[in-house]
Structures are given as C-alpha cells and as structure tokens.
Amino acid sequence: MAQRLAKHWCLSAIRSPLQVISFPALQLHVSGTAMRADQKDFENAVTRVKLLKDPGNEMKLKLYALYKQATEGPCNVPKPGVFNLINKAKWDAWNALGSLPKETARQNYVDLVSSLSSSSASSSQVKPGADKEQQGSENLVVTSENGITKIMLNRPTKKNAITTQMYQEIILALKAASKDDSTITVLTGNGDYYCSGNDLSNFTDVLSGEIEEKVKSIAILLRDFVDCFIDFPKPLIAVVNGPAVGISVTLLGLFDAVYASDRATFHTPFSQLGQSPEGCSSYIFPKMMGPAKAKEMLIFGKKLTAGEACAQGLVTEVFPDSTFQTEVWTRLKAYSKLPPNAMRISKQIIRNMEKEKLHAVNAEEVSVLQERWLSDECINAVMNFLSKRAKL
Numbered sequence: 001m002a003q004r005l006a007k008h009w010c011l012s013a014i015r016s017p018l019q020v021i022s023f024p025a026l027q028l029h030v031s032g033t034a035m036r037a038d039q040k041d042f043e044n045a046v047t048r049v050k051l052l053k054d055p056g057n058e059m060k061l062k063l064y065a066l067y068k069q070a071t072e073g074p075c076n077v078p079k080p081g082v083f084n085l086i087n088k089a090k091w092d093a094w095n096a097l098g099s100l101p102k103e104t105a106r107q108n109y110v111d112l113v114s115s116l117s118s119s120s121a122s123s124s125q126v127k128p129g130a131d132k133e134q135q136g137s138e139n140l141v142v143t144s145e146n147g148i149t150k151i152m153l154n155r156p157t158k159k160n161a162i163t164t165q166m167y168q169e170i171i172l173a174l175k176a177a178s179k180d181d182s183t184i185t186v187l188t189g190n191g192d193y194y195c196s197g198n199d200l201s202n203f204t205d206v207l208s209g210e211i212e213e214k215v216k217s218i219a220i221l222l223r224d225f226v227d228c229f230i231d232f233p234k235p236l237i238a239v240v241n242g243p244a245v246g247i248s249v250t251l252l253g254l255f256d257a258v259y260a261s262d263r264a265t266f267h268t269p270f271s272q273l274g275q276s277p278e279g280c281s282s283y284i285f286p287k288m289m290g291p292a293k294a295k296e297m298l299i300f301g302k303k304l305t306a307g308e309a310c311a312q313g314l315v316t317e318v319f320p321d322s323t324f325q326t327e328v329w330t331r332l333k334a335y336s337k338l339p340p341n342a343m344r345i346s347k348q349i350i351r352n353m354e355k356e357k358l359h360a361v362n363a364e365e366v367s368v369l370q371e372r373w374l375s376d377e378c379i380n381a382v383m384n385f386l387s388k389r390a391k392l
C-alpha cells in the first residue's frame with residue numbers, strides 16, 4: 001500500500017536542497033509503550049518539526065541530538081569515521097549531551113520546537129496590546145485595530161486555498177488573538193474567494209516511503225486546527241467575501257456570526273473528493289439545518305447560495321456585494337465596543353454545553369478522514385484535479 005501511494009503522491013515531491021541532515025522527526029517510530037505525562041507533547045513536537053520551514057543545519061543538529069537523547073538516552077554508538085562528515089556531525093551533537101536525562105532532553109526538544117514554531121510564524125502574529133496593522137506572512141495577514149483582530153487568508157491567485165503552513169499559521173494567529181487586547185476576531189479572505197478549502201497540493205507534499213507517517217502528522221495538525229476553533233474564547237466572526245469550499249464551509253458552524261456577500265456560495269464536495277466531513281460539521285450541520293438539508297450538502301455536495309445558506313442557519317446575514325465591506329465593518333466596529341467580558345462569558349456559557357462533544361466529534365471525523373486519504377477514491381480524485389491543472 002505504502003509503495004502504491006508513494007507512486008501516486010510523490011510524483012511532484014521535491015526534497016529541499018538544504019536537507020543535508022534529515023529531521024529526526026522523520027525517523028520516529030513511537031513504540032506506544034511507557035507513555036509518560038509529557039509524551040504526547042513530545043510526539044506533537046516531533047510532528048510539528050516536519051511542517052516547519054527548514055531551520056538550518058545547526059538547528060537540525062540540535063533537534064537531532066535532543067531527539068536521540070530523548071528516545072535512546074546517552075550516545076553509546078561507535079563514532080563515525082572522519083570522512084563521514086554528516087554522520088560525524090550528528091554523532092558529535094548527540095554525544096555532546098553526555099548523560100542528560102531522557103526527560104530533560106524531551107522537554108528541551110519540545111521547548112525548542114515551540115520556539116521555532118513561534119518564530120517561523122511570528123511575522124503573522126499580533127502582539128498583545130497591538131493597535132495597528134502588523135506585517136503578516138505572505139499567505140496570512142493578521143492585523144489588529146480598534147479592538148478587532150483580523151486574520152485574512154491571502155492567496156488570491158489560488159482562491160485562498162489553505163496549505164499545511166497556513167493551517168499552522170492560523171492556529172498560531174488564533175492563539176495570539178485569544179490573548180491580545182482585541183474584543184472580537186474576524187476571519188476573511190482577500191480577493192474574489194473567501195477560501196477554496198484545503199490546498200489539494202498538500203497531498204503531493206509527501207516524501208517517499210513515509211506516507212502513513214505523513215498522514216498521521218497531518219491528522220494531528222487538522223485535529224489541533226479544529227480544536228482551536230472549538231476552544232476560541234472570544235466572539236469569532238467570518239466575513240465571507242466570496243465563494244467558500246470544503247473546510248472553510250464546515251468550520252462556519254463553529255463561528256459566532258457569519259456575514260456573507262450575496263456573491264458567496266457554500267460548497268462541500270467531500271464525496272466527489274473521496275473524503276468525508278470535518279470541522280464538526282457531521283454533528284453541527286444536521287442540528288443546525290436538519291438532517292435532510294445537511295445530508296444534501298455533506299453527502300451529495302450540493303452547493304448553496306448565500307441566501308440558501310442563510311435560510312439553513314449557516315449564515316447570519318447576507319449583504320449585497322456592492323456594500324458588503326462597508327456594512328459589515330461598520331457593524332463589527334460597533335460590536336467591538338461591547339463589554340468584552342460579557343461577550344466572552346456569554347460565548348463560554350453557550351459553547352461549554354457542547355465543548356466535550358465537539359472535541360469528540362472532531363477526533364472521530366479526523367480518524368475517519370485519515371483512512372479516507374489513503375483510499376483509491378480520494379487518491380484518484382485529487383490526482384484528477386492536480387493533473388487537469390498541470391495540463392492547463
């Protein structure tokens with residue numbers, strides 16, 4: 001199975017020329033035995049490492065050494081020969097940790113990955129108390145002004161499709177927004193689309209022989225991503241400036257208000273893609289719109305207009321496209337002046353009734369999807385999309 005998938009997914013996978021030293025995370029095989037209290041943090045850090053931008057060889061050596069120390073203990077393997085430069089550098093880094101206890105190495109590894117994750121996304125973060133526009137990363141622009149933190153998807157040429165890097169950046173942006181001085185948080189898109197969902201090229205970003213591992217790490221990322229929406233403590237508003245597809249639609253059920261342009265459409269083509277619903281939509285949509293309408297969307301991929309989505313309860317209000325931005329932002333500015341604690345507490349009391357259930361639904365949806373990604377139906381659908389695009 002792994003070989004067949006590798007053939008499919010790895011056609012366009014390119015190894016970074018900087019990848020002289022492979023990340024320790026790529027060699028991980030968690031035994032599952034002797035799970036400790038912080039083992040999960042360590043496993044998550046190992047997963048996150050794979051999704052970081054290349055941190056450079058010096059940092060990779062540090063990560064390698066800590067990983068080996070954390071999983072195998074002190075270095076007691078023979079020193080590689082002087083001409084075996086890479087392995088010798090790795091051995092030296094590991095050996096330099098001496099008798100550092102495994103637990104300390106594991107903690108240091110988690111801390112190091114955490115600092116790398118925040119610095120790689122720091123450009124897209126809003127610092128607490130900021131009250132002016134911040135420079136964001138290329139694909140995600142985060143600004144904070146007048147009590148509103150705005151997270152804007154910024155890949156208009158790709159209809160704001162979400163890359164794995166962007167999933168991570170959104171997680172960090174939401175975590176920062178939950179702690180900053182703003183009263184409300186807004187998610188929107190730049191250009192004619194709100195978002196075309198998961199970037200289907202994410203499927204090609206798999207290195208040969210590591211498909212099952214990659215799928216596992218993407219599943220953890222997706223679960224963390226949706227968890228952030230479930231747990232977000234402040235009012236969260238979607239400003240749906242244009243068509244929305246896939247995960248950008250399903251997540252709307254976790255927002256506190258959804259304002260849509262009358263140009264927006266809402267499409268969840270999961271069956272067409274050999275996939276299944278996520279974002280807690282398998283639970284929220286039937287409750288929100290009734291099972292019959294929810295199934296038309298989630299099983300048969302029926303696309304809704306903004307008016308239909310509003311009638312089904314997925315959208316709060318629809319505005320004419322010509323006045324959409326002015327009307328919505330005027331309203332949001334007024335909302336941002338409401339007492340923040342009262343809004344938080346009201347949100348909390350509503351969300352807390354369902355929080356445990358939502359986390360369980362998220363876990364189940366991700367577990368089902370993990371299998372779907374390895375299915376022929378999904379592989380063929382994604383290959384079909386990517387190959388059509390290649391021919392254009």
Ligand SMILES: CCCCCCCCCCC/C=C/C(=O)SCCNC(=O)CCNC(=O)[C@H](O)C(C)(C)COP(=O)(O)OP(=O)(O)OC[C@H]1O[C@@H](n2cnc3c(N)ncnc32)[C@H](O)[C@@H]1OP(=O)(O)O
Nearest residue numbers: 157158159161196197198199200201202203246247373389
């Ligand atoms: C091995 C396991 C890895 C798993 C990784 C999974 C990660 C988590 C998954 C979470 C679950 C999420 C599920 C979903 O979101 S499902 C929905 C996925 N989205 C789609 O199926 C939409 C695909 N796109 C389209 O159908 C059309 O592009 C669209 C209708 C959106 C717009 O059509 P239009 O004709 O107006 O414009 P173009 O097609 O020319 O698009 C312009 C360029 O943008 C590129 N594009 C658009 N959407 C995507 C996308 N989702 N992924 C990648 N690229 C996208 C399109 O290819 C064009 O690019 P080029 O100009 O380079 O050709």
